Amino acid sequence: MAKVLVSDSVDQAGIDILSQVAQVDVKTKLSPEELVATIPEYDALMVRSGTKVTEEVIEAGNQLKIIGRAGVGVDNIDVPAATRRGIMVVNSPEGNTIAAAEHALAMMLSLSRHIPEANQSVKEKKWERKNFIGSEVYKKTLGVVGLGKIGSHVATVARAMGMKLLAYDPFISAERAEQLGCRLVDLDIIFTEADYITLHIPRTPETENLINAEALAKMKPTTRIINCSRGGVIDEEALATAVENGTIGGAALDVFAEEPLGESKLREVGSNIVLTPHLGASTEEAQTNVAVDVAEQIRDVLLGLPARSAVNIPGLNPDVLEQLRPFLQLAETLGNLVSQLAGGRVEQLNVRLQGELTDSQSQPIVIAALKGLLSQALRERVNYVNASIEAKERGIRVIETKDASVHDYSGSLRLEATGSLGEHSVTGALLSDQEMRITNVDGFPINVPPNNYMLFTLHRDMPGIIGKIGSLLGGFNVNIASMQVGRKIVRGDAVMVLSIDDPLPEGVLDEIMKVPGIRDAYTIKL
Ligand SMILES: NC(=O)c1ccc[n+]([C@@H]2O[C@H](COP(=O)([O-])OP(=O)(O)OC[C@H]3O[C@@H](n4cnc5c(N)ncnc54)[C@H](O)[C@@H]3O)[C@@H](O)[C@H]2O)c1
Numbered sequence: 001m002a003k004v005l006v007s008d009s010v011d012q013a014g015i016d017i018l019s020q021v022a023q024v025d026v027k028t029k030l031s032p033e034e035l036v037a038t039i040p041e042y043d044a045l046m047v048r049s050g051t052k053v054t055e056e057v058i059e060a061g062n063q064l065k066i067i068g069r070a071g072v073g074v075d076n077i078d079v080p081a082a083t084r085r086g087i088m089v090v091n092s093p094e095g096n097t098i099a100a101a102e103h104a105l106a107m108m109l110s111l112s113r114h115i116p117e118a119n120q121s122v123k124e125k126k127w128e129r130k131n132f133i134g135s136e137v138y139k140k141t142l143g144v145v146g147l148g149k150i151g152s153h154v155a156t157v158a159r160a161m162g163m164k165l166l167a168y169d170p171f172i173s174a175e176r177a178e179q180l181g182c183r184l185v186d187l188d189i190i191f192t193e194a195d196y197i198t199l200h201i202p203r204t205p206e207t208e209n210l211i212n213a214e215a216l217a218k219m220k221p222t223t224r225i226i227n228c229s230r231g232g233v234i235d236e237e238a239l240a241t242a243v244e245n246g247t248i249g250g251a252a253l254d255v256f257a258e259e260p261l262g263e264s265k266l267r268e269v270g271s272n273i274v275l276t277p278h279l280g281a282s283t284e285e286a287q288t289n290v291a292v293d294v295a296e297q298i299r300d301v302l303l304g305l306p307a308r309s310a311v312n313i314p315g316l317n318p319d320v321l322e323q324l325r326p327f328l329q330l331a332e333t334l335g336n337l338v339s340q341l342a343g344g345r346v347e348q349l350n351v352r353l354q355g356e357l358t359d360s361q362s363q364p365i366v367i368a369a370l371k372g373l374l375s376q377a378l379r380e381r382v383n384y385v386n387a388s389i390e391a392k393e394r395g396i397r398v399i400e401t402k403d404a405s406v407h408d409y410s411g412s413l414r415l416e417a418t419g420s421l422g423e424h425s426v427t428g429a430l431l432s433d434q435e436m437r438i439t440n441v442d443g444f445p446i447n448v449p450p451n452n453y454m455l456f457t458l459h460r461d462m463p464g465i466i467g468k469i470g471s472l473l474g475g476f477n478v479n480i481a482s483m484q485v486g487r488k489i490v491r492g493d494a495v496m497v498l499s500i501d502d503p504l505p506e507g508v509l510d511e512i513m514k515v516p517g518i519r520d521a522y523t524i525k526l
């Protein structure tokens with residue numbers, strides 16, 4: 001049974017899902033050394049933001065297939081190191097969007113109405129109404145920096161509260177901003193005109209210290225800054241000084257350059273600073289969403305199925321993935337089959353999407369075919385993450401074609417492998433119940449479901465040959481589950497495809513090759 005380590009506290013719903021397929025060990029608060037010592041026995045690791053999944057942890061995890069981040073940001077995971085090792089990293093890109101957006105809005109209102117200080121004052125048995133005169137957000141200007149999922153939701157709600165919206169996001173079109181009621185502007189306009197600035201950006205080299213002393217100096221003395229995105233995008237020292245000196249009106253921060261927040265000037269500023277300990281995603285709903293989302297993906301990957309939100313393989317919308325899933329399995333099976341027929345080194349793989357399949361995204365199908373193709377050489381080391389890189393490193397030329405003019409089944413997939421030992425092709429399709437069928441081998445039409453153990457022969461189409469193979473296998477106590485012959489012309493060449501219950505015993509293939517009329521024979525393990 002697979003083993004999953006959960007090293008931060010995650011919602012029980014996620015643990016329950018993982019427990020269906022794996023032994024789940026919850027070990028939180030491990031030191032970096034303890035994590036390195038513990039990880040080698042695990043197939044999967046599930047974390048929130050607390051665990052630092054460093055290159056050292058990844059190197060030590062020699063069984064690791066997947067790392068799941070129950071949340072959005074994967075900045076606590078060394079993703080390039082995981083990719084190099086063929087370890088998939090998955091996250092939950094949308095599970096906590098609403099929670100984080102609502103926290104930002106709550107921070108904005110707390111700040112403008114002095115709620116934390118007023119609460120503290122009442123608890124100290126005071127009644128200081130005059131000290132806590134706030135200001136309304138209605139008709140004020142909100143500058144949204146980063147108009148992605150969270151920024152968009154904040155903008156939508158803020159607009160409903162009557163705020164005027166400016167936005168800065170170099171990767172968003174003016175049309176998209178307009179749809180959200182935002183005017184897309186330069187950062188400097190936000191700095192100089194906004195009454196509130198809310199940050200919803202990733203921490204990248206470009207966003208590091210985006211809000212620094214120079215930016216703060218451009219703001220109005222009433223401007224309030226909210227950051228529920230990532231620490232490090234604000235120079236905290238400069239911000240504390242700006243609030244203390246009245247250069248700006250206040251700040252509300254949920255995230256910090258170093259977490260947990262250590263010694264910091266932010267704590268020393270008496271008023272107009274609201275601090276929360278990275279609570280953006282901490283709602284019951286969000287924690288259930290992200291734990292379920294990530295646990296389902298870990299479960300699927302452990303079962304050999306693709307994940308819907310792998311950050312280090314091409315992203316796919318879950319609906320598209322659900323639709324493609326049977327074709328990915330077909331592509332992998334055909335890739336595995338064609339590599340066994342090709343025998344030696346494959347130099348070129350042509351992946352042809354035919355008929356209705358031409359409407360689908362081809363990239364995941366190509367990756368699945370490569371995964372199948374390379375599985376003979378790399379076994380479980382190849383996966384959806386590293387299949388393309390491995391193929392490239394092995395000098396396999398991959399050609400992708402689409403041919404809508406082929407009308408068999410509801411779309412079919414043809415793989416043509418050119419290798420050191422010649423050329424082979426296989427075609428497969430799905431029946432209406434999603435059952436896989438191999439429909440063509442080396443140009444010979446057949447119709448057989450893939451089986452764990454198979455025997456393919458290329459032979460002369462002549463009387464008696466099928467009987468001879470049948471009795472030869474019988475003599476070796478090999479049980480045939482099904483048999484089919486495909487031919488192009490009568491008494492020309494033909495292929496015979498047999499599904500057998502067990503692996504072919506040693507020596508049988510040599511005996512088959514001796515049967516008159518047999519040109520070639522292949523044992524296949526799928
Ligand atoms: N506080 C929390 O608990 C919490 C919870 C969830 C997410 N987050 C963080 O919130 C942030 C936003 O998350 P999201 O889900 O909206 O992500 P997203 O990817 O949907 O949006 C991020 C946006 O930032 C924009 N962006 C990138 N570089 C930029 C730059 N230099 N200047 C301006 N915009 C830039 C992108 O174009 C994108 O639109 C992330 O950093 C995420 O990790 C925090």
Ligand SMILES: O=C(O)CC[C@@H](O)C(=O)O
Nearest residue numbers: 048049071072073096281
């Ligand atoms: O609570 C958490 O795990 C962090 C949430 C958030 O920062 C994220 O990136 O999803």
